[in-house]
Amino acid sequence: MNQNTIKLMGAMLLAVSVLLASPLVSSSYSAETSGAEAPAVKGDTHKFLYDEHTRKNYGPKADIVWAKPTEVTFSHVVHTKDAGLSCTSCHKGLFSMKAGAVLTSGKMTMAAMAEGKYCGTCHDGSTAFATDTQCASCHTKVEELLPPDPIVWTKPVKAVLFYHKSHTEDYGLACDECHDSLFAMKKGAAEKADDFTMKSLYEGKYCGKCHDGTTAFASDTRCNTCHIGVKGYNRLFGNSASHDTKSQKDPHAGK
Amino acid sequence: MNIEDLEKEINEGIDSLPLQERRKFLKMGLAVTGVFLGGSVLSLTSISHASNQKNADSDIPVEGQYPYPKHYGMIMRQNRCVGCELCVEACKQTNHVPNDHGAWRTAIQEKITTENNTEKREFRPVLCNQCNRPPCVRVCPTKATYKDPETGIVVMDYKKCIGCKTCMAACPYNARYFNEEKYAIDKCNFCIDTRLAEGKKETACAAACPARVRIFGDLKDKSTEIYRLLQTPDSKIWVLRPDTGALPNVFYMNG
Numbered sequence: 001m002n003q004n005t006i007k008l009m010g011a012m013l014l015a016v017s018v019l020l021a022s023p024l025v026s027s028s029y030s031a032e033t034s035g036a037e038a039p040a041v042k043g044d045t046h047k048f049l050y051d052e053h054t055r056k057n058y059g060p061k062a063d064i065v066w067a068k069p070t071e072v073t074f075s076h077v078v079h080t081k082d083a084g085l086s087c088t089s090c091h092k093g094l095f096s097m098k099a100g101a102v103l104t105s106g107k108m109t110m111a112a113m114a115e116g117k118y119c120g121t122c123h124d125g126s127t128a129f130a131t132d133t134q135c136a137s138c139h140t141k142v143e144e145l146l147p148p149d150p151i152v153w154t155k156p157v158k159a160v161l162f163y164h165k166s167h168t169e170d171y172g173l174a175c176d177e178c179h180d181s182l183f184a185m186k187k188g189a190a191e192k193a194d195d196f197t198m199k200s201l202y203e204g205k206y207c208g209k210c211h212d213g214t215t216a217f218a219s220d221t222r223c224n225t226c227h228i229g230v231k232g233y234n235r236l237f238g239n240s241a242s243h244d245t246k247s248q249k250d251p252h253a254g255k
Numbered sequence: 256m257n258i259e260d261l262e263k264e265i266n267e268g269i270d271s272l273p274l275q276e277r278r279k280f281l282k283m284g285l286a287v288t289g290v291f292l293g294g295s296v297l298s299l300t301s302i303s304h305a306s307n308q309k310n311a312d313s314d315i316p317v318e319g320q321y322p323y324p325k326h327y328g329m330i331m332r333q334n335r336c337v338g339c340e341l342c343v344e345a346c347k348q349t350n351h352v353p354n355d356h357g358a359w360r361t362a363i364q365e366k367i368t369t370e371n372n373t374e375k376r377e378f379r380p381v382l383c384n385q386c387n388r389p390p391c392v393r394v395c396p397t398k399a400t401y402k403d404p405e406t407g408i409v410v411m412d413y414k415k416c417i418g419c420k421t422c423m424a425a426c427p428y429n430a431r432y433f434n435e436e437k438y439a440i441d442k443c444n445f446c447i448d449t450r451l452a453e454g455k456k457e458t459a460c461a462a463a464c465p466a467r468v469r470i471f472g473d474l475k476d477k478s479t480e481i482y483r484l485l486q487t488p489d490s491k492i493w494v495l496r497p498d499t500g501a502l503p504n505v506f507y508m509n510g
Contacts, residue, residue: 156465157337157341158339159339198465223334223335223336223466224337224375224376224378227337227338227339228376229337229338229339229340229365229376229378230338230339230340230343231365232365232376
């Protein structure tokens with residue numbers, strides 16, 4: 001058995017080294033990416049470290065990594081070998097085989113997936129986990145997606161602080177516990193809503209979903225835990241900023 | 256507040272108190288206690304205690320002892336204040352308070368304490384206390400500032416004011432400023448000319464407050480909310496700097 005394993009490993013190494021050295025593979029790679037619509041994909045991820053056998057049956061061995069708009073990792077192996085999908089399940093009806101093609105189209109958005117397109121064909125909540133859950137499964141650098149802490153709301157009153165870090169790390173909340181059922185991901189969306197008021201919170205909307213007195217402190221208590229007032233806001237953004245400004249961009253600095 | 260807590264407070268000394276006040280303070284015994292927000296002495300005498308005093312020196316007005324036909328006052332439910340300063344904005348708009356440094360009719364004071372590495376914020380709205388015994392009125396050489404005989408509001412006659420600023424020095428609450436445009440002293444007058452004269456029931460600041468911190472009304476009128484709040488037995492109500500003997504008509508409570 002040991003001998004067999006060593007033989008297999010040797011064969012694989014040989015195959016990989018031959019493929020890496022092969023001008024055929026590198027030229028086909030450059031042909032793919034040197035087109036007019038060069039996909040914004042991290043270059044090194046395209047050196048498919050597959051062996052012929054794996055690719056044929058299970059697709060490229062290395063994860064596909066989309067860099068834009070946010071880093072997303074897709075594993076062929078998980079979907080073919082583990083989940084048992086065949087190549088034609090996704091190609092070409094959902095995804096073109098050409099590397100980066102779906103990305104340059106600009107059509108693959110979370111909204112499109114929610115409508116059942118692209119990944120959303122299977123990731124609908126019944127066949128596979130829904131696209132509005134388990135964000136970190138695909139968005140591998142989910143912490144990079146988060147806006148810098150704290151979030152500062154200035155409407156309807158100035159100003160309220162929210163820290164993603166304490167809610168996700170200290171209290172262990174997942175993204176989908178608030179997004180999008182309570183808060184749209186889009187920056188400033190809550191502020192534009194007319195019902196983003198304390199009254200709504202008391203009715204269990206927005207922060208009030210948890211801040212109800214049982215899960216977390218009630219939203220009609222400890223007002224100044226979140227409210228920092230105009231003076232606190234000025235301290236955060238003003239010229240005489242004293243603390244807590246390291247992660248904050250001064251809104252007036254760029255002008 | 257008990258004696259043990261009091262012993263931890265820093266003694267402010269008696270240098271800043273006039274002789275008359277010292278004498279009165281000693282006469283009053285130990286009813287006056289506490290140090291808060293910048294070291295002002297304030298009374299934590301509960302209303303039930305205060306109304307037992309049954310004299311004109313009581314900080315909380317005693318039933319049947321209102322000197323004015325309409326006796327306007329304000330009570331701040333202080334712990335509701337989130338420092339949004341919508342009141343300050345509304346006041347500036349309504350009463351044309353200039354944007355100059357030091358020009359103000361109402362403001363929010365902020366106090367930050369650190370407990371177990373967490374910041375605790377407190378906000379306190381302040382304005383002219385419309386005292387029953389206003390030191391500013393006593394010192395005015397031209398009688399430009401006086402108690403309005405109808406409402407008890409301390410008002411200004413801008414034409415008579417010579418700008419000597421003696422009243423500014425006399426005010427225990429620093430509630431007066433010199434208005435360059437009017438070339439006279441200006442101060443909060445409970446919107447007597449800008450809102451009450453038009454039949455509105457509230458001051459601009461009270462109307463603007465989203466948290467209903469400021470309750471404005473006639474202390475004599477039993478149908479008003481301020482009457483109910485002031486005359487609830489055993490509620491804890493305090494005034495700022497009761498030691499001056501000015502008998503302010505702006506009260507503070509939590510609730």
